[in-house]
Amino acid sequence: MAVPGAGARAGRRAGRGPDVAVVGSGPNGLAAAVTMARAGLRVELYEAAPQVGGGLRSAPIFRDDVLHDICASVHPMALASPFLRQFDLPAHGVELLVPEVGYAHPLDGTRAAVAYRSLERTCAGLGADGPRWRALMEPLVRHSGAVVDLMLLGRSRLPAGAAAPALLGRRVLAHGTRAAGHRFAGPEAAALLAGVAAHVVGPLPSLTGAAVAMMLGHLAHTEGGWPLVRGGSGRLADALAAELVRLGGRIVTGTRIDDLREVADARVVLLDLAPKEFLRLAGPLLPAGYRRSLRSYRYGPGAAKVDYLVSEPVPWAAPEARRAGTVHLGGSEQEIFRAERLVADGVRPPDPFVLVVDPAVTDPGRAAGRLRPVWAYAHVPHGDPADPVELVTRRIERWAPGFRDTVVASRGLSAAQLELYNPNYVGGDIAAGALTLRQSVLRPAPRWNPYRTPLPGTYLCSASTPPGPGVHGMCGFLAARSALAREFGIRIPADAAWI
Incomplete structure (x- = not known):
């Protein structure tokens, strides 16, 4: 080829x-x-x-x-993308596997906020905040095509009607300012949304973080979900x-x-x-x-990557996190906001936001016997030269006690090394x-x-x-x-x- x-x-x-x-x-x-x-x-x-x-x-x-x-492992926009939809991935031998649990956000003890593909089930698990999550996500899911087109086509095409701009605009303003911390009654829904907003890799709350949260958050409840590529x-x-x-x-x-x-x-x-x-x-x-x-x-800030070879699935304390395609580690909404602001200011926090993927949970073929890959990123300051292995391992261990004992091998790439791997990732900015x-x-x-x-x-x-x-x-x-x-x-x- x-x-x-x-x-x-x-x-x-x-x-x-x-x-x-x-x-x-x-x-x-x-x-x-x-x-x-x-x-x-x-x-x-x-x-x-x-x-x-x-x-x-x-x-x-x-x-x-x-x-x-x-680099990338989970692809929330793959089935939403007009280009990739028309490319017809299945016809070209690419199978996207959609986990039932798109992403999970462990909290203390065995608790976790969980985004299921089923919006109904997600809301049921959020207690008093279930109706608020439904009011936030259901209209976006209903108008998902228009929302995706607005976000991915931008000014190359005028939006078809006012529904998508209005839906996004109201939600971005509501969740992209300091008032964001008062939108939910309990910690689960607030942390669940903050974890998605953190994909912006920048200070939070912010209007762009809220826009990313609305885009990625609602896609988790659509048919396309947050898929991985088989193999x-x-x-x-x-x-x-x-x-x-x-x-x-x-x-x-x-x-x-x-x-x-x-x-x-x-x-x-x-x-x-x-x-x-x-x-x-x-x-x-x-x-x-x-x-x-x-x-x-x-x-923007950098990402520091760790690849693990482990001997068993990540032993998350929260049972539902064990079924998740993606796991966000950041603690409460306020902990996430604080860590992301420090990183944006060039300070390496002791408790950075970390994303973890155990691909074999969704694609069992990725395992070889008992051995399996684990993928993890930490948000760190721009150009940070530090080896991230211990930092990320410690963060995973907080919510998955015993993880360290399952690690057979590991390799870290600092933010500075990530730019050497791919010059487009300036300072580790993915x-x-x-x-x-x-x-x-x-x-x-x-x-x-x-x-x-x-x-x-x-x-x-x-x-x-x-x-x-x-x-x-x-x-x-x-x-x-x-x-x-x-x-x-x-x-x-x-x-x-x-x-």
Whole structure:
């Protein structure tokens, strides 16, 4: 499938250049490449790593028969994404497994707040706050298609009616300010929502955190839920890459592009790169004003990753957490808010917010006998160099006593090391840019078309462009759609996501 090394690049230069060159093979780069190839264009994709996928890679770490998700593991927006829906993952051999418990949030003792796929069951478990959770989530679930389109299509298409903007607007204002702490009577529902808001990886409460909580929170109660890919996230990337090759595209791995002029013989270039990387490739070629905008682009706090090989399922004290696809560790709402504010201020908290996934709970095939992978992230300050293994192990042990005794092997990647693994994760920022209110709207620079750069035929398509982070491919699709219209006169609807 992939052509290794720079020799392939030299061979291409001897002949006619491609219509499109794509640099970077994360989910957005792959989506952009497939969209352009689907339009009948000749596409070449370049990836510096030996394997395509970016944040969608899976690989053995400790044993050949146990596969670990290197970055993303759970994909709440996979079935919601217009691009991936139209791609038809099952037809390409990708099976998404939806756990009955989308996410759980352990509290003290054996208590846990639990988000079931069934909204009814979730509300029943939240006691006096059940009606409040229903009032919060049920309208979003009922209008999920419009809510998702508003969040993922953004200004590329006007919303169909006022229902989704009104529903989101009211809830974001109610849960994105200091008043958020007074919306629930008990600790369970408040912690459950705060744990989802913490996916914004920034200070809380915030309007962007509330928007993320509404988007991801309601999806947990839809048919698509919070799924995992059977066999590992890398299978999704492999399916996209295989489709690109089937359409005549060419993939060159192990080749790092260091200067934009290396792909100058392509009519159009799509860059699945963060602004820092774009500046590295093209800085001297860019107008001074645009260059200043990219240099002022803000990156957020970091993530520190730990991979474990364990001898049994995580022994959560709360029984329902043992069935969860994702487990949020942060304690109460106020504990989460305090830890996230410290991290945003550059202070490593002793009790950071941690996300844990035991993939074999949902996909038993991920285990090899008694051995199984466990995936965990901690939110830490930007660029934090500390090895996270002990910090994360201690946090898991608080809610899963005895976990330490099940660990056969572990590997930590600090926030600083995460950037070395993937340069788009600047300082360990897996969102490819701080999700502030301004940068949610003007991402990565104040331009009417956020994908088009001042350089002729050159477009950005990474998570640093709208609609931002997540495994949905929409940044790549929308950038490709923009390039198709302007450079090739091919127009496709924003919500079609396919040709």
